[in-house]
Amino acid sequence: MRGNATLLSEFVEGNKVQFIIPVYQRNYDWLTENCNQLFDDLVNIHETQKEKHFFGSIVTSLGDNFGSNKLVIDGQQRLTTVSLLLLAGIKAVKDSKLPISDQSRLDEAKEIFLVAKYSQSSRKIKLQPIENDMIAYDAIFKDDTEHFVESSKVTKNFLHFYDLLVQKSKSFNFDNLLDAIEHLEIINIELEKKDDAQLIFESLNSTGLALTGADQVRNFLLMSLTPEEQILCFKNYWQKIQSYTEDEPTMFLRDYLTITQQLQKHVKITSIYPEWKKYMRGKDRKQELAMMVDLAQYYYQVTHAKLPTKRLSEKMKHICNTDSDVANVFFVQFLKYASENKLAEDEELKVIDIIENYIARRIICNLPTNALTQVFCSIHKDVLKSIDEYRQANMELNYTYSLILIYHIMRRDGNYIMPRDVQFVDTIKTRDAYHMPKPYQIFLFERLENSMPGETNDVAEDMKTKAATIEHIMPQTLNSSWITMLGSDYENIQEKYLHTFANLTLTGINSELSNNEFLVKRDGNTIKDKIIPGYKDSKYRLTKNVVKCDKWTIKELNDRAQEIVDIFLRLYPLPKTEFKPVPKPLDEVSLDEETFSPTNRTIKGYRFFDKEYAETTWKGMLVNIVTIIASQYPEIIDSICDKEGYICTPQKVDMQYYTLISPDKCLLSSVDNKSKLKCLHYLFEKCDIAETELVMLLDFPKDCE
DSSP: OEEEEEEHHHHHOOSSOOEEOOTTSOOOOOOHHHHHHHHHHHHHHHHHTOSOEEEEEEEEEOOTTOTTOEEEEEOHHHHHHHHHHHHHHHHHHHTTOSOOSOTHHHHHHIIIIIBOTTOSSSSOBSEEOOHHHHHHHHHHHTTOGGGOOTTSHHHHHHHHHHHHHHHTTTTOOHHHHHHHHTTEEEEEEEEOTTSOHHHHHHHOOOSSOOOOHHHHHHHHHHHTSOHHHHHHHIIIIIHHHHHHTTTOOHHHHHHHHHHHTTOSSOOOGGGHHHHHHHHTTTOOHHHHHHHHHHHHHHHHHHHHTOOSSHHHHHHHHHHHTTTOOTTHHHHHHHHHHHHHTTOOHHHHHHHHHHHHHHHHHHHHTTOOGGGGHHHHHHHHHHHHHHHHHHHHTTOOOOOOHHHHHHHHHHTOOGGGOOOOHHHHHHHHHHOOOTTSOHHHHHHHHHHHHHTSSSSOOOHHHHHHTTSSEEEESSOSSOOHHHHHHHOTTHHHHHHHHTTSGGGEEEESOHHHHTTOOHHHHHHOEEETTEEEOOGGGOSOGGGTTGGGOSOOSHHHHHHHHHHHHHHHHHHSOOOOOOOOOOOOSSEEEETTOTTOOOTTOOEEEEEETTEEEEOOOHHHHHHHHHHHHHHHOHHHHHHHTTTSSSEEOGGGSOGGGEEEEETTEEEEOSSOHHHHHHHHHHHHHHTTOOGGGEEEEEOOOGGGO
16 A cells, blocks of 8 residues: 555546546445535635645545556545536536636546546546446536436535536636635545555545444445455445435345344444444355345335235334334344245234234323333344244144244233223223324324225325314314303313324315314305315214214214224224243243243343353353353443442452452342343343343242143
8 A cells, every 4th residue: 555645636647547446435425514514625725826735635546457547545525525526517518607717727626537539448537437327427517407416416506606606606716616626635535456445444434424333334345356346246236225224225235234234233333334244254245135135125025115016015014104114124124024925915914913913002091112122132033932832842833934933913912002992992092093103103094094884084194294284173263152052060070181193184275174163164154255174074083973972072072082082993803812932941031021020030040142141140141141241242231330330340349249350340149130120221222131041940839830
């Protein structure tokens, strides 16, 4: 590797050399503020007569099969931006919007920065961006305004520079622009064949926009390949991944790592790249890219509700309306499994319906959906494990995937519970539905509306575009007619029912209805020859039974509350299954099972991070697990040492209650078994370890024998 400081103009000069942006690089994406900063710097160079201005580093490699051309490893954003600024200046001069001393200055700019007239390529332009950027760049280069790619950042920044130059033209001409650019200095780093381009790329701390985790993963996968392989893999694999993820592959990459490594918890977004490098050790990159494309197809089906049949797509669309990605990792695995095992459409519908039921009941009962991350990361694996256990035991399996899935959902408790009917019904009647997050409102009101007979209304689209809004039947501000109708207990009635499902409906005329008396809201009104339609004119079937009422009092509110309860119970009946897992010699209890009590339970071993350990004491299990955690997460353990009393330095505690886990740390171990599990809950949370990673193997309680 050779590096030296040089002027940008000297670096790019040459009639043969072209600067090629590798296909693995991200699209050009400098923001307006980045462009403004560069422009201000150039104006400042001119005004202060500054001799040099540092412009960052540019890393290039001669590469194989590129002749005298240079492959741009880092610095494409700066090279592209300077080129766009000069092209904007040239156009401004041609349009007589920017002064110039002599036309030869235009030739100078082209010769040094823009043209490679003796290049062996038929395209004689010095900069060769990646494919999509090149289309936009070449249209600008040729001044082909009819074919400008308006959506491209390349075009947008070119036009922005054009406007800046025109605005500044009285004090800053083309000569000043070119002279200032010729004063930009860079660190030119040229890689040799022996250099590891990936490591060098990672270690750079360049100015400009930081790479995302997805950018880094793409570079990692493609950079070490030959130029020919880069182009093929980019077109055959990475472009498809970008297409399936709408050029936002980060969340897919997170789910991909979770699925392929069978993790019990998502990788953190900020850790995607380092985790990816660890995952890829010893793996073939082209094979991995092919696997990624395969899963990306299912990811697209899930996130866009574009499944193989209309019925499946419509069912998945309900879940998409929640605007939550928590179940994606499950559905990607399930849809692939369903395709490979040729599951019937009805069975796929049942599975999607079960997950929708689980999510809907938890939303209505105001239980956090993000708590389900561990469930959805592991539940497909749980179902397959149950199927495999039947096979290994040579037992006939008479249960479908959906029935086994129900078992694994219904067995969960605590933060992961499927709400039972008593809680579900009570909450439907009392839940503040008006202040729910908007996606939850869209999801639930669409389901309520279209659960009724009649033509389907696209409630989700209406609510997203505000063609429909949620309307209070009993208004938030009560006038005298409402107070009279509700009676002396009107304040308590309003407080209890105002924001509940019973008092809410859909309308496209919320502001006109406002807090009018009930009969006006029901039948409509005419104000100054303007007809204000009422509920009876609404296309939404949610108002069907409301218009049958002559008043709106506690009786009607209770009747409608029961109507909503009946609809939700019809939509989301509590799932039932007769599936029972293969009997096991030991009881398996995960750390995430919150109602579990270790009192009077005998431990026989445990599984941690998919490795099984024989252990017959609770203390031994605690010490072994914490020792493993301390070795894998030393920085976190250091940060919590001496803070909560679980892990301390030996000098600060009475060692008769502690056990050494390292020369400088000890663990509080002489406590009851509940406190031991409390310690593990604390450490798992601090280290972001899924509690499902620990499964304790126990003798069955005597009353279960």
